[in-house]
Amino acid sequence: MIRRTKKRWEDQAQGHIGRREARTEFYKDSASRINLNGEWKFLYLEAPELSPEGFMNKGTETDWDMIDVPSVWQLRGYDRMHYTDVLYLFPINPPFVPSENPTGIYKKTVHINREWIQNDTILKFHGVDSAFDVWINGIHAGYSKVSRLPSEFDITAYIQEGENDITVRVYKWSDGTYLEDQDMWWLSGIYRDVELINEPKDGVFDCTADGDLDSSYKNGILRADITTKQEICDGTWKLERDGKAVTGGTFQTKEGKTHIKETIPGAELWTAETPNLYELTVSAGKHEVVVRVGFRKIEIKDNNFTVNNQVILLNGVNHHDFHPKEGRCVTQEQMKADILLMKQYNINALRCSHYPANGYLYDLCDEYGLYVIDEADLECHGFEWVERYDWITNDPSWKEAYVDRSVRMVKRDRNHPCIIMWSMGNESSFGCNFRSAAKAVKELDASRLLHYEGDYEAEVTDVYSTMYTRLKRLKEIGESDFKGNKPHVMCEYGHAMGNGPGGLKAYQEMYRKYKRLQGGFLWEWYDHGILTEEENETYYRYGGNYGDFPTNGNFCIDGLLMPDRTPSPAMLEYKQVIAPVEVTRIGAGREILVRNYYDFLTLGHVSLRWEIQTEEHIIQEGCISHMTALPHEAEKVTIPFLPFIAEANTDYYLNITVCQKQDTNFAKAGHEISKVQFPLDIRCDVLEERPKGEPLEVSETADILKVGNGSVMVTFHKIFGKLLSVAAEDQEYLSEGPVVSVYRATIDNDMYKKEDWLNKYFIQKSSEQTEYFTYETGADKVVVSIGKYFGCVNQSWGFECDYEYTIYSCGQVKVNLQGKAIQRGKLEPSFLPRIGVVMKGNQSLQKAVWYGLGPGENYSDSKAASTRRIYSSSVDEMGTSYVFPQENGHREEVKWFGIGDGNKSLLCKMEAPLGLNLANYTDESLEEAKHPFQIQRADHVEIHLDYLQSGLGSNSCGEEQMEEFKGKLQDFSMAFVLQVVDDGEIKKEAKKRYLD
Numbered sequence: 001m002i003r004r005t006k007k008r009w010e011d012q013a014q015g016h017i018g019r020r021e022a023r024t025e026f027y028k029d030s031a032s033r034i035n036l037n038g039e040w041k042f043l044y045l046e047a048p049e050l051s052p053e054g055f056m057n058k059g060t061e062t063d064w065d066m067i068d069v070p071s072v073w074q075l076r077g078y079d080r081m082h083y084t085d086v087l088y089l090f091p092i093n094p095p096f097v098p099s100e101n102p103t104g105i106y107k108k109t110v111h112i113n114r115e116w117i118q119n120d121t122i123l124k125f126h127g128v129d130s131a132f133d134v135w136i137n138g139i140h141a142g143y144s145k146v147s148r149l150p151s152e153f154d155i156t157a158y159i160q161e162g163e164n165d166i167t168v169r170v171y172k173w174s175d176g177t178y179l180e181d182q183d184m185w186w187l188s189g190i191y192r193d194v195e196l197i198n199e200p201k202d203g204v205f206d207c208t209a210d211g212d213l214d215s216s217y218k219n220g221i222l223r224a225d226i227t228t229k230q231e232i233c234d235g236t237w238k239l240e241r242d243g244k245a246v247t248g249g250t251f252q253t254k255e256g257k258t259h260i261k262e263t264i265p266g267a268e269l270w271t272a273e274t275p276n277l278y279e280l281t282v283s284a285g286k287h288e289v290v291v292r293v294g295f296r297k298i299e300i301k302d303n304n305f306t307v308n309n310q311v312i313l314l315n316g317v318n319h320h321d322f323h324p325k326e327g328r329c330v331t332q333e334q335m336k337a338d339i340l341l342m343k344q345y346n347i348n349a350l351r352c353s354h355y356p357a358n359g360y361l362y363d364l365c366d367e368y369g370l371y372v373i374d375e376a377d378l379e380c381h382g383f384e385w386v387e388r389y390d391w392i393t394n395d396p397s398w399k400e401a402y403v404d405r406s407v408r409m410v411k412r413d414r415n416h417p418c419i420i421m422w423s424m425g426n427e428s429s430f431g432c433n434f435r436s437a438a439k440a441v442k443e444l445d446a447s448r449l450l451h452y453e454g455d456y457e458a459e460v461t462d463v464y465s466t467m468y469t470r471l472k473r474l475k476e477i478g479e480s481d482f483k484g485n486k487p488h489v490m491c492e493y494g495h496a497m498g499n500g501p502g503g504l505k506a507y508q509e510m511y512r513k514y515k516r517l518q519g520g521f522l523w524e525w526y527d528h529g530i531l532t533e534e535e536n537e538t539y540y541r542y543g544g545n546y547g548d549f550p551t552n553g554n555f556c557i558d559g560l561l562m563p564d565r566t567p568s569p570a571m572l573e574y575k576q577v578i579a580p581v582e583v584t585r586i587g588a589g590r591e592i593l594v595r596n597y598y599d600f601l602t603l604g605h606v607s608l609r610w611e612i613q614t615e616e617h618i619i620q621e622g623c624i625s626h627m628t629a630l631p632h633e634a635e636k637v638t639i640p641f642l643p644f645i646a647e648a649n650t651d652y653y654l655n656i657t658v659c660q661k662q663d664t665n666f667a668k669a670g671h672e673i674s675k676v677q678f679p680l681d682i683r684c685d686v687l688e689e690r691p692k693g694e695p696l697e698v699s700e701t702a703d704i705l706k707v708g709n710g711s712v713m714v715t716f717h718k719i720f721g722k723l724l725s726v727a728a729e730d731q732e733y734l735s736e737g738p739v740v741s742v743y744r745a746t747i748d749n750d751m752y753k754k755e756d757w758l759n760k761y762f763i764q765k766s767s768e769q770t771e772y773f774t775y776e777t778g779a780d781k782v783v784v785s786i787g788k789y790f791g792c793v794n795q796s797w798g799f800e801c802d803y804e805y806t807i808y809s810c811g812q813v814k815v816n817l818q819g820k821a822i823q824r825g826k827l828e829p830s831f832l833p834r835i836g837v838v839m840k841g842n843q844s845l846q847k848a849v850w851y852g853l854g855p856g857e858n859y860s861d862s863k864a865a866s867t868r869r870i871y872s873s874s875v876d877e878m879g880t881s882y883v884f885p886q887e888n889g890h891r892e893e894v895k896w897f898g899i900g901d902g903n904k905s906l907l908c909k910m911e912a913p914l915g916l917n918l919a920n921y922t923d924e925s926l927e928e929a930k931h932p933f934q935i936q937r938a939d940h941v942e943i944h945l946d947y948l949q950s951g952l953g954s955n956s957c958g959e960e961q962m963e964e965f966k967g968k969l970q971d972f973s974m975a976f977v978l979q980v981v982d983d984g985e986i987k988k989e990a991k992k993r994y995l996d
């Protein structure tokens with residue numbers, strides 16, 4: 001007995017029925033088209049077998065629903081949402097899939113006129129997930145799969161003049177699903193465009209154009225292969241640049257083919273920095289098509305890969321198709337906005353992770369200039385889980401399926417100059433099927449490099465690709481004598497999950513230092529959060545929020561762009577870290593060194609805007625616009641700022657902004673490429689007497705100590721050894737004084753530390769015990785000294801703390817805290833999230849101002865994009881609302897801050913700069929919340945002053961914080977002065993320095 005018969009969608013050998021050979025997508029095509037997007041009739045079923053009888057015939061759809069195409073049905077109320085990173089949602093039993101196989105039948109009527117009938121009619125689906133059958137007027141016209149590639153069917157024989165019925169039946173699960181296990185939401189349906197193409201019978205079928213270079217790298221070589229629909233066909237071709245003819249000719253095809261080869265002397269070359277494009281127009285019969293050509297040459301030279309004979313560095317990002325309402329359906333406008341943003345953020349490369357993107361994306365990359373790794377729609381990660389990773393990868397019966405996915409991608413996309421590497425897929429182990437795919441790709445196109453990270457030994461690939469490689473290993477790769485080794489790319493690194501990644505600078509330095517390392521691609525562009533609008537709340541869902549299990553939760557919230565397209569702080573950091581122009585200061589004078597990290601452009605296109613900035617104002621500025629450094633070279637520049645007399649107690653900075661001189665197609669003249677700030681060693685300290693107020697009075701009970709006069713009232717708890725309140729004129733400004741804190745609401749990049757931090761070291765469960773409490777009254781001041789022991793539940797490590805509070809008659813309260821690290825057992829965390837104090841400010845103090853790094857949040861290992869000055873904001877706006885709540889809004893190097901109610905402010909001046917967090921919630925409620933709207937608003941302003949806060953790292957997937965950014969248990973000290981001032985006086989008061 002045959003136990004189980006393969007269904008059509010359970011047969012890896014059944015690649016398609018009636019699908020046309022894959023071919024290029026023309027840039028322009030004179031063939032007329034009917035766009036079939038829009039409303040379709042829709043019938044959702046739990047399995048294909050439940051299809052109503054005669055569903056493929058016209059007229060059966062009377063009571064069906066309507067659905068818009070393109071869309072994914074899970075986001076239109078059918079089936080269910082589910083997110084996994086690695087896991088398949090059903091037993092591994094290839095090529096079989098569940099009998100419960102969600103199915104959507106789509107139906108549309110299209111009117112075809114007499115003129116159309118004279119030509120061929122092609123039905124083109126740009127993307128359907130995961131497999132589908134097509135019927136035209138009740139007749140089966142084809143079957144296809146591979147979700148992220150187009151399928152074309154010649155339906156000429158099935159159509160008639162007048163009304164025509166198109167029925168498409170889409171299967172959620174197919175044998176193809178085993179090859180589509182990428183880390184993303186499981187989504188189904190006709191999710192890319194559908195169109196009808198009316199092709200002249202004597203027209204062009206395909207045109208492959210390659211813009212190569214001769215050995216001088218100056219002259220272009222155009223090679224084109226034209227395929228016509230007729231065996232013998234006369235035609236013409238022309239090459240144009242900006243609408244001006246360059247060359248051209250006529251051709252006649254034999255057996256439907258012809259080849260053109262032509263030299264283009266002095267061609268304008270294509271690179272990501274100079275995206276020069278030519279247009280090749282091919283006419284045959286009544287048909288005219290255009291493909292764009294970029295002249296450039298990709299080679300391996302001395303074990304590096306080169307573009308136009310230049311070793312290049314990839315500063316890339318991994319890109320998925322994503323929209324918070326539409327899942328994987330994206331519009332051209334959105335794709336364009338993505339590409340523009342990337343260019344504006346100095347990104348020069350994009351990896352299509354992990355499937356071919358919508359065709360239009362490559363047009364944009366050609367036009368705006370991005371190097372692309374085009375990746376086949378292939379990942380079978382779930383097999384790793386069962387410890388038989390190469391199960392189908394090494395099974396020859398799956399060969400055609402593997403080859404098909406690469407070959408169809410190459411055939412569709414090979415005219416795009418932006419593509420410099422073909423990737424055969426992602427996370428699918430290695431085996432014979434990749435060897436076959438590699439061979440097939442090379443046969444089709446040897447002009448590009450072959451990539452596949454899963455080929456760990458780089459047996460068939462041209463580049464050695466790794467992901468999330470730690471710096472130590474990366475250095476080894478960089479240092480290995482790479483003659484005989486292949487160039488390295490990091491196809492993924494810097495996991496942008498939640499707050500982070502930090503530590504990007506170290507990677508960039510490594511890439512720049514070692515020639516073998518040719519850069520990498522940050523993971524990833526988007527947070528894949530699904531917009532959810534409920535009665536009172538708007539938020540973004542991630543895995544598990546739909547009751548989906550198993551799931552990888554918020555592992556899909558790992559992008560540089562928030563779901564609403566707000567660039568995250570990490571994106572600003574990345575922009576600065578990879579900036580192609582680097583400015584450093586030479587010595588302490590006016591000289592700077594400007595390094596050109598462009599691979600092709602001289603610095604002629606940038607200008608340097610310089611400023612001398614105080615905490616607040618620009619006092620001198622200028623612009624240098626005669627930069628000349630060649631690619632990979634540097635030039636010295638003297639900034640012509642004039643000597644000036646330093647004002648009292650004022651910091652001075654030299655700010656340098658590298659700007660675009662002229663408009664480009666992605667940004668206007670003046671666009672900032674890079675910005676750096678150098679503190680100047682120019683300062684004039686003027687100390688003054690602290691003013692005197694009314695005499696201070698001390699009153700005391702058994703547990704309370706009050707020190708005050710008409711202008712200030714400071715209250716302490718003697719038993720708890722705590723500052724309880726700072727008030728002025730009956731208004732309380734501080735409702736709880738400093739207590740030590742070593743905890744932050746853990747970030748995603750703390751995920752491997754979190755368990756120990758919270759459940760072994762109990763860092764969130766800390767307390768202070770009073771050791772001594774004394775005070776002393778002096779002239780115009782009272783000094784309260786409190787000794788405390790700080791520790792966490794059941795821990796032997798902690799701090800011996802000496803708090804000294806000096807209350808001056810003028811109303812100022814100086815806090816001096818010395819912490820001595822103690823360990824009387826053995827157990828202690830390898831590092832702490834922070835060492836600092838937390839205080840409670842009055843809830844009414846919502847206006848924030850600070851002098852320190854900003855404007856956005858910054859951390860010790862992520863502050864390249866921040867500069868020092870006085871910034872104003874509100875307590876709420878100082879935070880970053882991550883889709884999954886976690887520590888945020890920190891500012892480093894803060895010299896003072898104020899929080900005010902519009903009338904008075906609490907000013908806090910540091911003796912030495914500290915880290916600052918201001919928030920309207922506690923760390924505990926931040927840790928608890930699963931969505932921003934769940935964060936409990938506190939009845940006070942939470943104020944954190946940090947002696948140190950550990951960096952962000954990228955450990956959710958990648959490198960931990962580097963050692964220097966880990967806050968080890970250590971002695972610490974901090975000092976600051978609290979005072980209540982009129983809002984208008986805050987900056988003036990902040991500047992004052994006092995004698996004692």
Ligand code: GAL
Pocket residue numbers: 085182183354426427467492495523555558957
């Ligand atoms: C990689 C994988 C990506 C993504 C990432 C983690 O291993 O290639 O698809 O899963 O890890 O976010």
Ligand code: MG
Pocket residue numbers: 085086181182183379381427
């Ligand atoms: Mg994966």
